[in-house]
Amino acid sequence: MCAVQAGLLGKKTLVLERNDKPGAKILISGGGRCNYTNLHTSIENFVSENPSFLHTVFAQWTVEDTIAFFENFGHIKGVEKTLGQLFPATNKAKDIVSVFTKLMYETGQDIWLDTLVKSVESVTEGYRIIIARAGKEEVLTSKKVVFASGGLPVAKLGASDLALKTAYKLGLEVVQTAPALVPLTITGKDADWYASLSGNSVFARVYNDKISFEENILFTHWGLSGPAILQISSYWRAGEVFKIDLLPKFRLDNLIRQERNAGGKRTIGQMLNDYFTKKMVDALGKFLPITIKIASLSKADAALVSDTIHHFKVKPAGDKGYDKAEVMRGGVSTAELHPKTLESKKYPGLYFGGEAVDITGWLGGYNFQWAWAAGYVIAQDL
């Protein structure tokens, strides 16, 4: 995006890409369909030490700009799937990449593929870039360098620590990084319970004291996944507990009262069968008196049922790591960058955008919206 926006302004760029094709992550994004923006994007949808930093960036490049860009240059119509998530009507991520390759060509931008950037140093002429290609090391110099080299997730798609390593070497502040939008693992005494539910998906509200998300959760043989879990993972720190409301659209107290009014002949398990799979109800039997008839349910047991269903406590052992994460949390601190241009305050001519920066979007197209916006604002300044 940065290169083509620069090209549209008549500027000339050279993109250095270690992969043998461009846009590897775009191609696999959104299950190969690329959720390229979100209609409801606001700074609330981002995790960062300073989300307000985004105001200045998003004032320059909006969701409407993203939609218009892909429509005008690629005839791509966006289709909203759910929760504002926009996908190309063709359902093909490669259509998004084609817009960039076509515009790169038309505006005369260069891209060197199979080219590994080994290091970037600050020198008097600007920046010295050591690259390796075709088995040889080469040195380039440039007055301006843009780090659009992403974060640490999914090494096999080309991810590297280049931006972080360079920032450390230059003495720039880096906010501690961790996998985000990532499945969470459960070990210890509860592991078998989760594994027994492997494959079950439940619409739930997952929450902690900071945030809550209402979407599906998925039980797996090693823990929890599904959109609501990926979302909360960006707000979870090792050792913390979060909670799950397994029945967010209902209140258990009301359901029990209704059953009582109808005679209370059904058991707790029979009542829960109206809302969960049999496997799930059986598994909940580990914690709840599912065989007790509602008419004879004590106050304490009613409270236990309600508490377990609405405030189910989860203490993950860890996460599935960078290879299963959709994004990286943390990165080059926004405090190091001018919000108008994303240029380093300490190193003129050095820019950071996209996932390398301490701006992490929710699941749902927000990360691309940030990456496109970053590319645009940097290009204006090159």
Ligand SMILES: Cc1cc2nc3c(=O)[nH]c(=O)nc-3n(C[C@H](O)[C@H](O)[C@H](O)COP(=O)(O)OP(=O)(O)OC[C@H]3O[C@@H](n4cnc5c(N)ncnc54)[C@H](O)[C@@H]3O)c2cc1C
């Ligand atoms: C499975 C998956 C699905 C996703 N789906 C979505 C989605 O649907 N919607 C959404 O908004 N976000 C999605 N994301 C997140 C999104 O892909 C990223 O946030 C986004 O691609 C970041 O853009 P970027 O330009 O900063 O980095 P990247 O897209 O990662 O691009 C960085 C490029 O730099 C290259 N590179 C890195 N180091 C070097 C080096 N040393 N030398 C040369 N080249 C180098 C890499 O090969 C890579 O091509 C998904 C991520 C994953 C992993």
